[in-house]
Amino acid sequence: MKAEVFLPDDYRPAEDEPFMNDRQLEYFRRKLLTWKAELLEQSAETIEGLAESARNVPDIADRASEETDRALELRTRDRQRKLVSKIDSALRRIDNGDYGYCEVTGEPISLKRLDARPIATMTLEAQEKHERRERVHRDD
Numbered sequence: 001m002k003a004e005v006f007l008p009d010d011y012r013p014a015e016d017e018p019f020m021n022d023r024q025l026e027y028f029r030r031k032l033l034t035w036k037a038e039l040l041e042q043s044a045e046t047i048e049g050l051a052e053s054a055r056n057v058p059d060i061a062d063r064a065s066e067e068t069d070r071a072l073e074l075r076t077r078d079r080q081r082k083l084v085s086k087i088d089s090a091l092r093r094i095d096n097g098d099y100g101y102c103e104v105t106g107e108p109i110s111l112k113r114l115d116a117r118p119i120a121t122m123t124l125e126a127q128e129k130h131e132r133r134e135r136v137h138r139d140d
Contacts, residue, residue: 013111020100024111029094031118036087039080046077086119093121102126 005026013024093099100109104126113120122130 013115015111019108025094025099028099028114028118029091031115032087032090032094035118036084039084039087043077043080046073049073083119090119104130 005022007023007026007030011023011027013027017024090099100114101107102109102123103121105123107123109120109123113124120127
């Protein structure tokens, strides 16, 4: 079992410290776990809300509006479910020692990018190249 890493409340990963040291890994682990907990809480609230709103609305316009709202909410929750899966994958990469490194080039992903998008798996350059390739193939 790994010893718990002390992390001050105001800690932010810095470029002048060793990349993906224990403090940085703990910072990103906590950030990911907090994000996941928030998403799961929102999901539970959605389930409660859907259960409460499952009533028979006599007015057809109101019923249509309610169905549209429900469909939108379910699409949002589906996106969040996929996001939780990506968070779990990032947490596994932290445990495996692969976190913070580009899955394409093997280069370190910038700390600013990871702080903004902790589930990132590619450097900004590799991601842009990937998206350009996708656009070209999609247009075919």
